[in-house]
Amino acid sequence: MAPTGCGHRGAARVRASLLALALASGPARAVAQGGFTAVPLEWISTRLNPSARATLTPQGLRFDVDGPSQVFLPFAAERLELELEADGPILLIWAVQVGSQAMTWGRPWRYEVAPRRRTTVKVDLATVAGWTNAARPVLAFDGYGHVLVRAIRVLSPPADVEQARRTYDRARFWAPESIGPVLINSVTPVLWSESRGTSFADVVALVALLSFAAALGILRRRGGRWRPGVALAAATLVALGLWNAHFLVRFVPMANLGPTPDPEERIRANYYYLPEFGALAALARATIRPEERVAAVGKPKSWFASQTLCFDLAPRRCVILRPDEEVHAGISGVGSLRTSDVDVIVSYRGPELPQGFVPVAAVSPRSYIARRR
């Protein structure tokens, strides 16, 4: 899912690297490699926000992940190369800091499941909502386990604000769409120039209008008669063709195109931005017998996990566990079970278990399956 692009290394580009300034002011060493500069991890480790829960080890910078956390990197960047690996189902999100806030939910949402093996993850920060040449990158983790970052390489942003704006507009225009909770309601709006607010649809409509006029004129000169129908076809083809070419570029990288015949594997691996949830749902399907009565519970005030777990566990009898109540209803209020009737509880980051239940299988300390003692 890592967005890629090219054309960022033009000779005309003059970069005054904020990173270089930062490094020059400190004792750190930087190694340039293919336009990217390797940033010493020990230099970074001393400048991270305390909530990042980072430890410098001989292998690299290790982050302890237990639920959502954010890491504010102490430099500006246009791109990052992160050599990392994770030992649990962890989502890696990248964003930028705008003001004091990290915009980790900007559209299109940029994320990737942290790989279990050592992998280089390429991060194009210019595709992230709100990026400027002064914006600091933010890495966000969600899940449980450890992420070991072995190396961070940085492509510094252009110093010129106008050039940075153009870089941003171009990157945003080509940024791949990503699957997120709101994509079902609307796709990310496509802007020809985000900084100026110019809609791509307006530009395509104008090009199509010009194509219509040109086709009309050419056909008239060639054939000696007006052919508005053919000109209309040409203009429609231009409009839909341009739009569809751009659509393919944005949507094909998002699509999951690898055939996966096993439905259990699809459930485990294809909750795209919820790897921990997918692992739990697959584990529950594999270990809970069809006749067992299940209660599912998620984070307080979150509809997603408990409902979706019950959905994935059908046709088993399943209710949504409400910790303070004795009787629990199923999805949309269909069916009910008393706590005393429940055989198994599946908890995705839920509150404490009712008395008498103990975890028997887990994907993380907070996402597990519990049975009666």
Place this chain on the structure above:
Amino acid sequence: MSFAFAIVALVAAGLALLRLLGLRTGARAVDVALAWLLGSGWFAALAPVVRFGAGVPLGRAALGVIVLAPVVASGVLWWRRRRLDSVPAARAEVESKRAGWLPRPLRVFVPIALYVAIVTAAVLLHGANTPTQTDDAVRVRAFAPMLAFDDGWPREARAIFAMAGPLPTFLPAFAWMAVRTLDQFHVTYAVLAELVALLVLVVGLGTSRGSPERGWASAFALLSIPLFVYHCTSTYSDAVLAMRVAGGMLFVLEYARTRDRGDAARALLLLGIAALVKREGQLVAAAPAAVLLGQLAWERWREQRVFPWRTVGVLAAPVVLGAVGNIAAVGLANAFPMIGFVAQQAGVAVETAGVRAPGATRQAAAMFFDHALFRSGNQGMIYWALLGAIVARARALPRSPLVWPLAAVAALLAEVAVSSIFLIPEYTVDQSTVHRALLVVSVPAALWIAAAVTDAVRAETSAAQHPAADGASRGAATPPRRRRPRRAIRP
């Protein structure tokens, strides 16, 4: 595998029904696609009547009877009248041979066909790979088939059925009930099957009726709607409703071209089945159906053609069956939830007409609605293309057969506009449903654009190649004024 069995069974039922109703087109691919739409609609219309009306549990025996009834009836009729509907079949086959499946020029249509193939393959793979993960799907749309499989139907479950509609409730559960195993992915497969059927129908119908360019242009246009394409990979019903309405719209367009009452019957039948999707389906399908009925009444009045009551009966069958099923499930008061909802919202809209804040909300909703049509990207360039086609063909349209289908698209747009701006403006302002709601307009509009553009090109190309014929046809449209020969002035 069990879903493949469902496809085969429902297609067989659909083919039998097409034969019984005399609505086969004679083109094999078109008939199979049409049979899927009809067979699944037949099952969805009858299942609630059997389950809630007659109180018969939907086990293998009930499924067998529902599916086999038309097959057996068709077999008996075929045995008695061996030459049933053989004439239209022969005609379509002749036209098919004449047209070829990939139109010229290849430099235009090969990329179009490639785009259609790539997007379809991507949608099938991504859709089949992706588990259900959105709120509305987990609570209602994809949950309803699970209730059908469970077959317990407590009061809360019946409310979900009324909201989801018979087709999304019973169709994905068909194979589960047959093999007694539930596979969550069947809900997505059912949506994907709709897409494949619609694409085969548009391309196949164009090809079989001598206009393959129209078929491919239609497929290209409807896959140009980004939100529609994405929705086909989800387990929401918005894309399904749009595709069902588009199936009807395709035959509305065909009827405009052929004036064959069989096409009108197919259109009304598919629109009647579209009314079985979601609670909104009844109102959405009513708009194009009303326009088509208006066209038939107009022809009765202006051209003295017989009003096709049998065709109207074809429309009424799924609507009546759906209504009976709904009433049996949730009672008369709750059987038509959208009508009650619209009446309630209309009351609120009238009450707050003079109040400043709702007025401002409606103004904002109108702005967002305009944005949704032309700039948000969810509908691609469809509304720009629609506007362009109407403007460019403004002079020809009033005399064109496409004016009635355009009225059907306009009726759909008016419905969604009223709903989005006046009835529930808050969902337009927060952009939570407006883009999805527009799919039922965008997909039929894409078909209309394709028809308008290809017909225009065909007419102009034909006129350029055969100036004499062009003169004749223009003469037929607008007879040139004849000048009287001047009398010789005698001295």
